[in-house]
Amino acid sequence: MALWPWGSGGLPGRVDLLDTQNDPLTAAPVTGRRRFLGLLAGGAAVLGGAGLFWRLLLPSPLDAKELTLLRRAVDHLVPRGHAPGALDLGIDRGVAEALNATRQFRRLARLGLAWLDDAAGERSDWEHAFLSCLAQPTDVPPRIFFQWLRNETFGRYYADPRSWAGLSITHPPQPMGYPDYRSAPGAMAARS
Amino acid sequence: MTGHDVVVVGAGAGGAACAWGLASAGLSVLLLDAGPEFSPTDYPSHRPDWERIESPDKPGSRGIHAFAPMQKLSPAHDHLRSWNHISGLMVEGDARRGVAYQHVRGIGGSTLHFDAESHRLLPAAMTMRSQFGVGADWPFPYAELEPYYITAETLSGVAGAADPARPRSAPYPLEPHAPGYASRLLTERTRHLGRTWRPNPLAILSRAYDGRPGCNYCAQCNRGCPRRDKGSVDVTYVPKAIATGRCRVLSGAEVTGLSAGPDNRIRALTYRDSAGQTHEVKTRCVVVAAGAIETPRLLLLSAGPHAAGGVANEQGLVGRNLLETLHWTTCALHPESLGTHRGLPSDIICWDFNAPDAIPGVVGGCRFAPVTASMLLTGPVSYATRVVEGWGRSHREKMQASFGNAIAIGAIGESLPDPGTYVDLAPDLTDPHGLPAARIHSHLDDMAIGRIEFMAAECRRMVAAMGAGAPFEEFGAYDMFSSTHVFGTARMGTDPATSVVNAHGRAHHCKNLFISDASVFPSSGGGEAPSLTIQALALRTARAIRDAAARREI
Ligand SMILES: Cc1cc2nc3c(=O)[nH]c(=O)nc-3n(C[C@H](O)[C@H](O)[C@H](O)COP(=O)(O)OP(=O)(O)OC[C@H]3O[C@@H](n4cnc5c(N)ncnc54)[C@H](O)[C@@H]3O)c2cc1C
Ligand code: SF4
Numbered sequence: 001m002a003l004w005p006w007g008s009g010g011l012p013g014r015v016d017l018l019d020t021q022n023d024p025l026t027a028a029p030v031t032g033r034r035r036f037l038g039l040l041a042g043g044a045a046v047l048g049g050a051g052l053f054w055r056l057l058l059p060s061p062l063d064a065k066e067l068t069l070l071r072r073a074v075d076h077l078v079p080r081g082h083a084p085g086a087l088d089l090g091i092d093r094g095v096a097e098a099l100n101a102t103r104q105f106r107r108l109a110r111l112g113l114a115w116l117d118d119a120a121g122e123r124s125d126w127e128h129a130f131l132s133c134l135a136q137p138t139d140v141p142p143r144i145f146f147q148w149l150r151n152e153t154f155g156r157y158y159a160d161p162r163s164w165a166g167l168s169i170t171h172p173p174q175p176m177g178y179p180d181y182r183s184a185p186g187a188m189a190a191r192s
Numbered sequence: 193m194t195g196h197d198v199v200v201v202g203a204g205a206g207g208a209a210c211a212w213g214l215a216s217a218g219l220s221v222l223l224l225d226a227g228p229e230f231s232p233t234d235y236p237s238h239r240p241d242w243e244r245i246e247s248p249d250k251p252g253s254r255g256i257h258a259f260a261p262m263q264k265l266s267p268a269h270d271h272l273r274s275w276n277h278i279s280g281l282m283v284e285g286d287a288r289r290g291v292a293y294q295h296v297r298g299i300g301g302s303t304l305h306f307d308a309e310s311h312r313l314l315p316a317a318m319t320m321r322s323q324f325g326v327g328a329d330w331p332f333p334y335a336e337l338e339p340y341y342i343t344a345e346t347l348s349g350v351a352g353a354a355d356p357a358r359p360r361s362a363p364y365p366l367e368p369h370a371p372g373y374a375s376r377l378l379t380e381r382t383r384h385l386g387r388t389w390r391p392n393p394l395a396i397l398s399r400a401y402d403g404r405p406g407c408n409y410c411a412q413c414n415r416g417c418p419r420r421d422k423g424s425v426d427v428t429y430v431p432k433a434i435a436t437g438r439c440r441v442l443s444g445a446e447v448t449g450l451s452a453g454p455d456n457r458i459r460a461l462t463y464r465d466s467a468g469q470t471h472e473v474k475t476r477c478v479v480v481a482a483g484a485i486e487t488p489r490l491l492l493l494s495a496g497p498h499a500a501g502g503v504a505n506e507q508g509l510v511g512r513n514l515l516e517t518l519h520w521t522t523c524a525l526h527p528e529s530l531g532t533h534r535g536l537p538s539d540i541i542c543w544d545f546n547a548p549d550a551i552p553g554v555v556g557g558c559r560f561a562p563v564t565a566s567m568l569l570t571g572p573v574s575y576a577t578r579v580v581e582g583w584g585r586s587h588r589e590k591m592q593a594s595f596g597n598a599i600a601i602g603a604i605g606e607s608l609p610d611p612g613t614y615v616d617l618a619p620d621l622t623d624p625h626g627l628p629a630a631r632i633h634s635h636l637d638d639m640a641i642g643r644i645e646f647m648a649a650e651c652r653r654m655v656a657a658m659g660a661g662a663p664f665e666e667f668g669a670y671d672m673f674s675s676t677h678v679f680g681t682a683r684m685g686t687d688p689a690t691s692v693v694n695a696h697g698r699a700h701h702c703k704n705l706f707i708s709d710a711s712v713f714p715s716s717g718g719g720e721a722p723s724l725t726i727q728a729l730a731l732r733t734a735r736a737i738r739d740a741a742a743r744r745e746i
Contacts, residue, residue: 175238177408177410
């Protein structure tokens with residue numbers, strides 16, 4: 001039967017630019033890569049002018065301010081509630097590591113975080129920042145970054161069983177399997 | 193290296209079955225596969241982060257391939273685009289896109305990944321040319337394949353129920369699985385549409401059988417089965433072939449060329465081992481079973497002084513007649529708690545439109561099945577990223593309310609040959625050894641688009657009849673090539689002018705070369721999953737080789 005073609009836990013998106021398994025630049029075909037670089041340059045010019053553009057080309061890891069922005073974004077995606085929040089589970093550290101892994105991801109993150117920070121404004125309104133980002137076309141870097149960040153944050157968070165409280169899942173599929181698959185969910189537990 | 197009666201290239205569905213058939217008939221076999229070996233402990237479904245781990249996956253378990261540019265998409269068919277409500281269109285732009293030939297390299301081949309649907313072809317789907325003037329006829333009738341189907345079902349451990357449309361000479365070896373909760377609802381709630389469902393024949397054990405345990409319904413077949421109850425060929429034919437004492441299996445052995453002699457026979461083949469060393473194997477008989485993309489590639493790569501244009505390619509037919517997976521899936525959230533993360537990938541099947549003339553206005557049939565697990569909608573990560581919109585507290589609340597309630601109905605239809613759909617060698621992409629990769633060309637004609645149109649409409653109707661909300665994701669072949677079932681690139685037939693191999697899989701002009709994988713299919717069927725037929729054909733080819741050896745022809 002046909003299988004989901006984007007691999008484990010992946011979200012479909014820009015097939016060429018948004019590829020969480022690969023580097024978004026090297027994964028893109030040549031034309032896509034050029035376009036992506038052009039978009040990065042354009043985005044930088046709108047936001048911070050030449051300074052940000054040159055910083056985008058630097059190979060340095062995300063700095064303290066950028067890491068703080070990242071923490072805020074991750075926290076807004078999965079705040080603490082009845083279940084632990086993403087920060088409680090250290091998800092921001094894993095996301096930062098993934099972003100710092102390649103120069104291209106660092107560039108994307110640098111631009112995306114600057115864009116979100118700008119959109120959040122002085123009131124640090126991350127809700128507004130996220131909504132404004134979703135209003136962007138799907139192939140501009142801030143939107144690509146946001147999609148990646150959402151994917152990666154949820155992906156890491158829900159891969160930790162501490163996040164499963166309140167969901168109808170209590171264990172990985174094996175070794176127990178689901179011998180109750182013929183009954184309505186919870187029916188077996190209710191009977192026993 | 194010498195000393196084997198037959199060398200089999202590829203240990204997937206066709207190669208493994210053929211190797212067992214040969215070894216159990218007394219011939220000595222060397223079974224080479226480019227990929228690694230997998231063990232049940234390699235699969236991640238016992239880990240909490242199982243959804244984030246690509247599986248089955250190991251170094252060397254994916255081949256590379258290129259795609260030629262594909263046709264323009266028409267705004268008139270925008271309703272057939274693939275999309276997700278969170279991320280938008282899966283393929284942007286106005287051209288169809290090559291996304292994947294989905295496969296696994298390894299001992300077990302793509303069956304490591306498969307859902308174990310084990311279908312016999314509908315007899316009428318084997319005579320498309322004579323009945324409907326399209327495609328090609330099979331060079332023998334269903335009855336000829338029937339005894340081999342029985343052997344393949346017995347060796348794989350197929351659980352199923354008799355189906356009058358597909359006559360059988362003995363019952364299935366295992367009783368069918370009981371349908372899951374959501375599948376029972378689907379059956380009830382689509383009855384008023386006239387839909388009939390039956391247990392899907394699966395090479396998944398409904399009880400302990402042949403030294404393997406019964407299934408525990410974890411819904412992770414695509415990621416590799418850790419219990420070995422799924423009949424991927426690494427746990428069925430391969431160990432049985434080894435147990436004969438006449439089959440040697442080498443993993444990490446990529447065959448890079450066949451050398452044809454002046455007498456229209458293959459003299460030797462070369463393979464590279466995982467350390468990069470090249471070896472030559474002299475042989476009396478070769479079976480190529482590298483799958484419908486890599487088999488034509490290997491034949492084309494083997495062009496030489498006695499095989500201009502490639503081995504078995506006298507008529508320029510190698511790589512032509514590629515048949516792809518014509519599919520559609522609609523996914524939606526149901527308001528009731530269904531627990532669809534449990535069970536089997538496609539436990540029931542609807543064959544109502546399977547006959548070649550069943551879809552109004554279109555030649556070639558299709559089938560429908562619940563495919564929630566095949567779409568990997570079985571864990572919280574896929575729900576959080578693909579199903580539930582937004583973020584923050586409301587996302588969490590929706591996660592709690594919706595986990596386990598996703599349903600996906602999928603369809604696969606007949607794929608007919610198209611002059612624009614074929615495999616050749618890529619001019620601009622090479623593998624790590626510097627050899628040209630396969631390049632896939634694909635074109636959908638109006639009839640193919642009509643079939644997708646019908647499948648999409650029916651899937652949507654069934655999802656609505658189930659009582660689900662609006663779809664959150666749809667995905668189909670109209671705007672992308674993403675194929676799990678590929679066939680036809682070394683077609684079998686009686687006429688050397690229109691086929692590459694004869695009715696036994698033997699190359700028309702190369703007497704010691706046989707092909708034993710999905711490449712030989714003259715037609716795809718109306719959505720039937722191919723592995724059981726590939727195995728039945730392979731067992732028949734093994735019989736033909738044994739007979740040819742007895743006659744001292746090889
Ligand atoms: C996700 C998924 C789900 C599927 N579900 C089903 C299902 O439910 N039922 C069904 O019937 N089918 C299903 N299929 C399809 C099925 O797996 C394939 O049709 C079948 O395995 C094809 O058999 P084959 O022998 O043609 O090729 P494969 O099984 O792909 O085997 C080819 C083998 O050849 C090897 N090879 C390639 N090139 C070389 C070389 N140069 N040298 C040496 N070795 C080489 C490869 O490593 C591979 O192991 C599914 C496929 C996928 C991907
Ligand atoms: S559902 Fe059954 S066959 Fe599939 S992986 Fe789980 S245990 Fe194996």
